[in-house]
Amino acid sequence: MKRFLMRRISQNILTFFLFLTMIYVLVDAQPGDFGNLYLNDPRLTPSQRAVLRARLGLDRPVLERYVTWVANAVQGDFGVSFSNYPRTVLNVIAERAPRTIVLFLTATILSYYVGFMAGKVLAWRRGGILEYSTTVGGVTLYTVFLPWFGLMMIWFFAFTLKLFPIGKFVDPVLWRRAPVDANFVFHRLLITAAIASILFLVWTAISARLNQSQRGPARLIGLGVILLAVVGYWLSTGVGRYALDIVHHLVLPILTLTLVNFAGTMLLTRNTMLETLREDYIMSARAKGISDRDIRDKHAARNAMLPVVTAFVLAVAFVLDGGVITETIFSWPGMGLTLLQAAQVEDIPMVIGALVFTGLMALTAHLVADVLYAFLDPRIRYS
Amino acid sequence: MTEITKPTPSVPATPQVDTPFPEGQAPLIGMPLWMVRLRLLWRSIKTNVAIFAENPIGLIGLAIILFFALMALAHPYFMQNVWNRNIYDPVIGFDASIPFHPSPPSSAHWLGTDPLGRDVLSQLMFGTRAAFALGTVAALVTVIIATTIGAISAYYSGIVDTLFMRLADLIIMTPTVTILIVMSALFDIGFLHLALIIGILGGFGGATIIIKSQALTVKVRSYIEAARVAGGGNGHIILRHIIPNLMPLSFLYMMFTVTGAIGLEAVLSFFGLLNIRMSWGLMIYTTSYSGYLLDMSKWWLIFPASLAITMLCAAFYLVGRALDEVVNPRLRKR
Numbered sequence: 001m002k003r004f005l006m007r008r009i010s011q012n013i014l015t016f017f018l019f020l021t022m023i024y025v026l027v028d029a030q031p032g033d034f035g036n037l038y039l040n041d042p043r044l045t046p047s048q049r050a051v052l053r054a055r056l057g058l059d060r061p062v063l064e065r066y067v068t069w070v071a072n073a074v075q076g077d078f079g080v081s082f083s084n085y086p087r088t089v090l091n092v093i094a095e096r097a098p099r100t101i102v103l104f105l106t107a108t109i110l111s112y113y114v115g116f117m118a119g120k121v122l123a124w125r126r127g128g129i130l131e132y133s134t135t136v137g138g139v140t141l142y143t144v145f146l147p148w149f150g151l152m153m154i155w156f157f158a159f160t161l162k163l164f165p166i167g168k169f170v171d172p173v174l175w176r177r178a179p180v181d182a183n184f185v186f187h188r189l190l191i192t193a194a195i196a197s198i199l200f201l202v203w204t205a206i207s208a209r210l211n212q213s214q215r216g217p218a219r220l221i222g223l224g225v226i227l228l229a230v231v232g233y234w235l236s237t238g239v240g241r242y243a244l245d246i247v248h249h250l251v252l253p254i255l256t257l258t259l260v261n262f263a264g265t266m267l268l269t270r271n272t273m274l275e276t277l278r279e280d281y282i283m284s285a286r287a288k289g290i291s292d293r294d295i296r297d298k299h300a301a302r303n304a305m306l307p308v309v310t311a312f313v314l315a316v317a318f319v320l321d322g323g324v325i326t327e328t329i330f331s332w333p334g335m336g337l338t339l340l341q342a343a344q345v346e347d348i349p350m351v352i353g354a355l356v357f358t359g360l361m362a363l364t365a366h367l368v369a370d371v372l373y374a375f376l377d378p379r380i381r382y383s
Numbered sequence: 384m385t386e387i388t389k390p391t392p393s394v395p396a397t398p399q400v401d402t403p404f405p406e407g408q409a410p411l412i413g414m415p416l417w418m419v420r421l422r423l424l425w426r427s428i429k430t431n432v433a434i435f436a437e438n439p440i441g442l443i444g445l446a447i448i449l450f451f452a453l454m455a456l457a458h459p460y461f462m463q464n465v466w467n468r469n470i471y472d473p474v475i476g477f478d479a480s481i482p483f484h485p486s487p488p489s490s491a492h493w494l495g496t497d498p499l500g501r502d503v504l505s506q507l508m509f510g511t512r513a514a515f516a517l518g519t520v521a522a523l524v525t526v527i528i529a530t531t532i533g534a535i536s537a538y539y540s541g542i543v544d545t546l547f548m549r550l551a552d553l554i555i556m557t558p559t560v561t562i563l564i565v566m567s568a569l570f571d572i573g574f575l576h577l578a579l580i581i582g583i584l585g586g587f588g589g590a591t592i593i594i595k596s597q598a599l600t601v602k603v604r605s606y607i608e609a610a611r612v613a614g615g616g617n618g619h620i621i622l623r624h625i626i627p628n629l630m631p632l633s634f635l636y637m638m639f640t641v642t643g644a645i646g647l648e649a650v651l652s653f654f655g656l657l658n659i660r661m662s663w664g665l666m667i668y669t670t671s672y673s674g675y676l677l678d679m680s681k682w683w684l685i686f687p688a689s690l691a692i693t694m695l696c697a698a699f700y701l702v703g704r705a706l707d708e709v710v711n712p713r714l715r716k717r
């Protein structure tokens with residue numbers, strides 16, 4: 001296991017360097033360069049332009065520029081963003097990435113939960129009208145043209161019913177006299193959410209030791225206590241109103257993403273369930289006279305979960321990728337919107353920084369998925 | 384074909400009970416080889432179609448695809464015979480008889496006109512052709528690359544395999560939508576370029592890995608061994624024995640590639656990043672920059688194109704799902 005891990009990590013480092021090179025080549029191959037930005041200013045003489053180009057290092061050969069860039073990138077220095085001028089790229093990423101991660105992590109977890117539950121039932125009731133209608137409906141949502149679907153959700157829930165705000169991260173009118181800034185509240189929100197979910201997971205693990213009849217109520221009570229504690233904490237801080245505003249802005253994008261994505265998990269679960277249901281241990285469970293529900297949930301679904309877990313980890317890797325469309329529609333100021341805007345104004349350092357960050361996340365998730373697979377499936381041994 | 388018409392009298396007319404073939408079928412003895420192959424192909428197609436037709440989901444998808452194909456085919460006919468080119472051209476047409484555009488659906492324009500006075504139905508039908516062309520090119524490129532590389536790297540393994548698999552890892556790792564947005568913002572990307580880029584990314588990426596794993600299971604079958612014993616070269620074995628057995632899976636991947644390609648084109652067009660004449664995504668982009676995006680009283684501007692994208696993507700996906708049950712025997716009902 002250790003050797004496998006070492007080999008995978010060294011391979012990943014190599015792949016990451018290839019990825020850096022690929023991005024560099026891609027961006028460097030574009031027509032023109034940063035120096036062209038100065039072409040718009042007619043007051044600059046050609047010699048001044050040459051000096052500016054030399055200062056940016058654009059007169060050096062490609063290889064030298066590449067080596068300099070990689071050396072800086074490895075140290076985490078991606079330069080200064082043009083469109084957010086005095087701020088560095090890393091600074092912008094540190095601000096925007098958590099917003100994207102919160103939005104998409106919540107949506108991904110929700111859609112995987114819903115999809116897994118639906119897929120379980122779907123495989124069990126194969127061939128019925130329920131299966132066909134759910135599949136067609138789910139696939140339609142899954143392949144829906146996301147910008148349009150997002151707009152329809154905004155139009156229906158935000159514009160017509162006025163249940164949710166139309167977009168953005170916060171409500172400017174409410175925040176005008178706020179004592180703290182949005183990032184402060186948002187970071188506190190993140191920390192409380194993380195602590196609450198860890199507590200709940202620990203409580204779930206503890207309550208698994210209880211017997212069957214006590215387990216359900218114990219979990220519900222635990223969840224209630226944790227939620228009460230969170231609400232109590234936010235009421236006591238005095239900025240609960242502002243935290244609620246951010247959460248309120250989160251609901252509609254999460255709902256949209258969940259609706260769009262759950263079908264993928266549902267169909268995956270259905271397929272792996274169908275394969276699992278053919279195994280001999282399902283037959284012997286039936287022969288023992290175990291109830292259908294228990295066979296489905298405890299014997300089949302748990303074994304069908306493996307590919308779903310892997311798919312989940314890989315999905316987490318691509319939260320930034322899917323972010324571009326959703327964040328544009330909901331004007332959610334996260335990484336995706338930042339990347340799109342940067343690409344549109346040719347803010348090259350920002351584009352490269354965002355891409356590198358995305359690639360790094362994908363790479364890490366691939367590694368985690370591989371290791372997790374080995375842990376979850378004892379049939380797979382890496383030696 | 385009966386025994387009497389055959390020009391091979393040396394073969395005795397064997398009694399039907401002894402042949403391993405089902406009743407009603409002539410024995411294959413004495414038949415030219417190509418005819419035997421044709422028959423085998425026909426029989427496998429028949430069984431596969433039967434499995435496919437068992438699943439109403441695939442049939443729904445097929446019906447939608449056929450509907451759109453008819454729309455695509457009807458457009459040139461309408462332009463030639465029914466519609467006035469100056470009014471109904473999807474790109475440069477303009478209806479001067481209507482004072483204000485966008486105009487609601489009428490008898491002349493069944494789906495109304497867009498903010499530039501062009502007929503929406505004509506645009507929609509023209510966009511169908513574009514979507515099919517894009518999907519087909521992207522899918523063909525993906526499948527040709529993925530099948531070739533999958534077969535080669537499974538057959539030779541070693542350094543070739545490592546090289547292509549690491550490349551696939553690299554491509555899987557790159558966020559497709561993001562990379563395409565960056566590329567189309569920096570370069571001037573047209574229709575064919577986009578199809579080729581999607582095809583190449585798909586072909587060297589995920590599809591290769593899946594097809595290679597299938598090729599690995601084909602490689603160890605006994606008929607490969609038999610072909611090698613009979614003196615078949617590497618090229619012969621790959622071309623004649625491995626690749627034909629990968630075809631069903633490749634065909635499945637074509638369907639998923641089409642879905643992805645149409646969706647990607649629509650998204651990139653929607654952001655206004657592509658340099659193309661007319662497509663469904665561009666119709667929505669036109670609506671967006673004219674400021675009618677959330678104006679539900681002008682529904683004919685955004686609904687037809689969006690629904691068309693959604694339905695065609697879903698149709699190809701559903702057909703792919705149904706084909707999955709044909710290709711993967713573990714998912715079948717029987």
